[in-house]
Amino acid sequence: xxxxxxxxxxxxxxxxxxxxxxxxxxxxxxxxxxxxxxxxxxxxxxxxxxxxxxxxxxxxxxxxxxxxxxxxxxxxxxxxxxxxxxxxxxxxxxxxxxxxxxxxxxxxxxxxxxxxxxxxxxxxxxxxxxxxxxxxxxxxxxxxxxxxxxxxxxxxxxxxxxxxxxxxxxxxxxxxxxxxxxxxxxxxxxxxxxxxxxxxxxxxxxxxxxxxxxxxxxxxxxxxxxxxxxxxxxxxxxxxxxxxxxxxxxxxxxxxxxxxxxxxxxxxxxxxxxxxxxxxxxxxxxxxxxxxxxxxxxxxxxxxxxxxxxxxxxxxxxxxxxxxxxxxxxxxxxxxxxxxxxxxxxxxxxxxxxxxxxxxxxxxxxxxxxxxxxxxxxxxxxxxxxxxxxxxxxxxxxxxxxxxxxxxxxxxxxxxxxxxxxxxxxxxxxxxxxxxxxxxxxxxxxxxxxxxxxxxxxxxxxxxxxxxxxxxxxxxxxxxxxxxxxx
Amino acid sequence: xxxxxxxxxxxxxxxxxxxxxxxxxxxxxxxxxxxxxxxxxxxxxxxxxxxxxxxxxxxxxxxxxxxxxxxxxxxxxxxxxxxxxxxxxxxxxxxxxxxxxxxxxxxxxxxxxxxxxxxxxxxxxxxxxxxxxxxxxxxxxxxxxxxxxxxxxxxxxxxxxxxxxxxxxxxxxxxxxxxxxxxxxxxxxxxxxxxxxxxxxxxxxxxxxxxxxxxxxxxxxxxxxxxxxxxxxxxxxxxxxxxxxxxxxxxxxxxxxxxxxxxxxxxxxxxxxxxxxxxxxxxxxxxxxxxxxxxxxxxxxxxxxxxxxxxxxxxxxxxxxxxxxxxxxxxxxxxxxxxxxxxxxxxxxxxxxxxxxxxxxxxxxxxxxxxxxxxxxxxxxxxxxxxxxxxxxxxxxxxxxxxxxxxxxxxxxxxxxxxxxxxxxxxxxxxxxxxxxxxxxxxxxxxxxxxxxxxxxxxxxxxxxxxxxxxxxxxxxxxxxxxxxxx
Numbered sequence: 001x002x003x004x005x006x007x008x009x010x011x012x013x014x015x016x017x018x019x020x021x022x023x024x025x026x027x028x029x030x031x032x033x034x035x036x037x038x039x040x041x042x043x044x045x046x047x048x049x050x051x052x053x054x055x056x057x058x059x060x061x062x063x064x065x066x067x068x069x070x071x072x073x074x075x076x077x078x079x080x081x082x083x084x085x086x087x088x089x090x091x092x093x094x095x096x097x098x099x100x101x102x103x104x105x106x107x108x109x110x111x112x113x114x115x116x117x118x119x120x121x122x123x124x125x126x127x128x129x130x131x132x133x134x135x136x137x138x139x140x141x142x143x144x145x146x147x148x149x150x151x152x153x154x155x156x157x158x159x160x161x162x163x164x165x166x167x168x169x170x171x172x173x174x175x176x177x178x179x180x181x182x183x184x185x186x187x188x189x190x191x192x193x194x195x196x197x198x199x200x201x202x203x204x205x206x207x208x209x210x211x212x213x214x215x216x217x218x219x220x221x222x223x224x225x226x227x228x229x230x231x232x233x234x235x236x237x238x239x240x241x242x243x244x245x246x247x248x249x250x251x252x253x254x255x256x257x258x259x260x261x262x263x264x265x266x267x268x269x270x271x272x273x274x275x276x277x278x279x280x281x282x283x284x285x286x287x288x289x290x291x292x293x294x295x296x297x298x299x300x301x302x303x304x305x306x307x308x309x310x311x312x313x314x315x316x317x318x319x320x321x322x323x324x325x326x327x328x329x330x331x332x333x334x335x336x337x338x339x340x341x342x343x344x345x346x347x348x349x350x351x352x353x354x355x356x357x358x359x360x361x362x363x364x365x366x367x368x369x370x371x372x373x374x375x376x377x378x379x380x381x382x383x384x385x386x387x388x389x390x391x392x393x394x395x396x397x398x399x400x401x402x403x404x405x406x407x408x409x410x411x412x413x414x415x416x417x418x419x420x421x422x423x424x425x426x427x428x429x430x431x432x433x434x435x436x437x438x439x440x441x442x443x444x445x446x447x448x449x450x451x452x453x454x455x456x457x458x459x460x461x462x463x464x465x466x467x468x469x470x471x472x473x474x475x476x477x478x479x480x481x482x483x484x485x486x487x
Numbered sequence: 488x489x490x491x492x493x494x495x496x497x498x499x500x501x502x503x504x505x506x507x508x509x510x511x512x513x514x515x516x517x518x519x520x521x522x523x524x525x526x527x528x529x530x531x532x533x534x535x536x537x538x539x540x541x542x543x544x545x546x547x548x549x550x551x552x553x554x555x556x557x558x559x560x561x562x563x564x565x566x567x568x569x570x571x572x573x574x575x576x577x578x579x580x581x582x583x584x585x586x587x588x589x590x591x592x593x594x595x596x597x598x599x600x601x602x603x604x605x606x607x608x609x610x611x612x613x614x615x616x617x618x619x620x621x622x623x624x625x626x627x628x629x630x631x632x633x634x635x636x637x638x639x640x641x642x643x644x645x646x647x648x649x650x651x652x653x654x655x656x657x658x659x660x661x662x663x664x665x666x667x668x669x670x671x672x673x674x675x676x677x678x679x680x681x682x683x684x685x686x687x688x689x690x691x692x693x694x695x696x697x698x699x700x701x702x703x704x705x706x707x708x709x710x711x712x713x714x715x716x717x718x719x720x721x722x723x724x725x726x727x728x729x730x731x732x733x734x735x736x737x738x739x740x741x742x743x744x745x746x747x748x749x750x751x752x753x754x755x756x757x758x759x760x761x762x763x764x765x766x767x768x769x770x771x772x773x774x775x776x777x778x779x780x781x782x783x784x785x786x787x788x789x790x791x792x793x794x795x796x797x798x799x800x801x802x803x804x805x806x807x808x809x810x811x812x813x814x815x816x817x818x819x820x821x822x823x824x825x826x827x828x829x830x831x832x833x834x835x836x837x838x839x840x841x842x843x844x845x846x847x848x849x850x851x852x853x854x855x856x857x858x859x860x861x862x863x864x865x866x867x868x869x870x871x872x873x874x875x876x877x878x879x880x881x882x883x884x885x886x887x888x889x890x891x892x893x894x895x896x897x898x899x900x901x902x903x904x905x906x907x908x909x910x911x912x913x914x915x916x917x918x919x920x921x922x923x924x925x926x927x928x929x930x931x932x933x934x935x936x937x938x939x940x941x942x943x944x945x946x947x948x949x950x951x952x953x954x955x956x957x958x959x960x961x962x963x964x965x966x967x968x969x970x971x972x973x974x
Contacts (some may be wrong), residue, residue, distance in 0.1 A: 020883065020888045021880075021887070022879070022880050022883060022897070023876070027883060028879040030880050031882035031883050031886060032879065032882065034882070034886060035882040035885055035886065041777075044682070053883075053886040053887070053888055054886070054887065097661070100840075103829040104830070105828070106829065106830040108929070109830070110638075134718075134727065137520040144880070146878075147878070148874060148875075148878035148879050148882060149878075153866075160796075161796070161798070162794060162795055162796020162797070163794055163795075163796065164793060164794025164795070164796050164797050164868060165794070165796035165797060165800065166796075167794075167875075167928075168928070168929070171875070171929050175932065213769040213796065215796070215799060227613075239800075240798040240800060241803050242799050242803065243803045243806075243807070244802065244803045244805075244806030244807065245806065246799075246803075246805065246806050246812045247799050247802040247803030247806060249802070249834065250795070250798050250799045250802040250832075250834070250836055250838075251795075251799045253795075253832040253834055253838070270904040279954040280800065280950065280952055280953075281952060285962065303489070305651075306651060307649060307650055307651025307652070307654075308649055308650075308651070308737070308738075308740075309647075309648070309649020309650065309651050309652035309653075309700065309702070309728075310649070310651050310652060310731060311737050312649070312702060312728040312734050312737045312738045313652070313726075313728050313734075313767065315731065315734040315736070315737040316728050316729070316730045316731045316733075316734030318731075318733065319730075319731030319732065319733050319734060320731065325733045339642075341592070342593065343591070343592040343593040343596070345737075345740040347736065347737070347740055349737055351737075351740070353587075356663075366803060381651060388635075388654075388658075389510070390635060391635035391636075392509070392514060392515040392518050392519065392634075392635055393509050395518035395519065395521070395635060396507065396509060396514060396518050398522055399518060399521055399522065399540040399541070400516075400540070400541065401507045402542055403510070410509070441651070441654075441655070441961065442655070442658050444662065445662065445932035465766065465767055465768060466754070466767075467766040467767065467768065
């Protein structure tokens, strides 16, 4: 196994090709590291300026007296071999090679990449890339990509065989408040391969889930072996492209990797416990679900809904995703009989028909969570029901029927109810060790998607749709079932 | 056909059960109408107060001297028959019956609903509901629902057989800037049925697309006949639930409607040209696409992408959705040869590898749009590339390497480039009468999803993912193919 500790936890970084010229990679990466909050030493390397963003600049790596853990290179391809030799001179083993112009750029680039691979093998250089958008290690506030997407630190680690897809995942994570551990733009994978990163993340205690955008694999056998070993410890979630002929051709011209037949890939990973997803959205959603919720111990779902339509949508989706909706046990029916109008459905989904009544909600959810009939609970329409309920009250206030003071009081009470509900759900998850998935009635711009507090090791993901919730839950169930079978 | 003009374009509305008590339906609906901007006369009807939100209140409908076009009722079920008789006395034909407690609430409610149906038939009362969340007619700023979701006026009309799903659709439309024409929460469909609304929207020149959340249909034959006639003029997009057994059971206990077998429904609508979708998200996305873009004249798609990974994802999805990616014609290759680096892919998707260069983008898109080889174009990563490119520049500014003035200038130039790009794409759509789908590199909280200007009858939907774009385009193609076959 490759030891990539200094790649992900460097105490010092040199950026070769550091620049103050806007739009240049050497500018984008340097400003990202400096503004991203990295605490280690940063050494800009360039011959063209004395200082870069106020830091002393060095003409070459050899001119830096201090030791360097990690070198990021953003200079033209033809300069790279010399810099690699400087790395060896300085005893540097970890390189992120952002530069393009290698195997993705035709015959000459392929030759150069071959030369680099040979040199790296001979001198034990661990190179990420070339043709990568960079890396990140959020735990030490190291944002080493060109695009300045900065998700908060967390435990989902990403490997992306595409810069723009990787970027988008990082941006979505940032905007949705999803914590990311380490980020790898694996580029051409000349030296370090996807498998190497998986193997490192396998033993990385700060990684709970490995999330991969995958176009192709060089060594299918090794990949399968490592993946299978890893899934025993933590989930691997993969969006695999090149599924179709046109997609495969596009992948080949993109990263030069042979995407191969998707059927071959599918059968290869079937026994590995890898979680395959269908879209970028699902890739992030499912990874986040694994990181946030306890694993369900089966596929039996209890649904509590504020409105009938949502219950129907969720029931259909559960059926289509292989999730069961067992009937309500008698004791739950009995208790809910005392709280609900006489004509309530007495079925799963439990339709609470009516105004937001948080006691009723909370009690129904607890009954489902506590019951041995269910392995997981989905509840729909509580979160932001209060926010939406404020709208008529604000209208009444504008029409003069509610005083400023009353408005403030109602508003605070609503906010508090919402927080109480979220804390209560986390408490239930701790107590019963079952996933409880919230689906929000309304998702507003800027809403945090993740909720956590200090009393629980779990987190809540607040889904926008029942479709997303059932899809994620179903993937959790499949992974659980795989682990059971494997025992 | 039912004439529902006064339902959707009333000059006066009476709200029976109008109230100032927060959380009451009679309060929520009244404040929504008053604050929503409705220009007609509003008459609150209640025995408990002299005025409601400053308006004179009337004890009964009969006490109002002026004529009433539309009555909205939000009083207990047992009071409804008397109010219905008052409607007849006043010559009122259009009622929105919000009250619950009818067939959804057991035997007694069913009996009451039956009585109401008989009375309505005898006296030609057109009743929406009962057990509805209300209606809306955005063109006359009439927001007549309890939940105060207020999308802007547009041409997509909604029929929802579920309050909470309908609400969510309205809220999403509002938040995403998607224009809605008319909204119907059809409730129990005691008198007015889903088919009646479709038939009205069929001839409504302000409705371009009919969007339906459907749990069940009473009269399959009539529904099919009307749907088939309508799709010749405008698309009908449906999310049908009760597809599974559990879903069907949940639907039955929700609206009391027999969902029936989904296979029966599927085969029933197969010949009608109805567009069936799979999720709430798709329901809104596909409806918006029909409203915004011209219809493609075939399934051949040209893809232009800022990054390789996205091209691969899009290619796979196109293949899976029945869209073709023909090879690039020689003349396009020839021209792009002069603009792109020598190692460019020379294939469809066109991978523009590199920094945002708007001239290159715009020219590539125009070449694809102008070419007879393609029926539609998808371009990925232009929109908000500029926004994202601003981040490193802002970092450089914080680090003191860029002046305030330079930052402002670059920022304005970027914004302008983005607007120019959007205007140019609209111009291309007008010129070539082909859909050109933009997928944004990054979607930020609060971003408008729709772009339009005064020079084009078309609009742009700015997609967040290639998956959404290909899904919508594929539905447009299917509808076109249906219309062709029908000729």
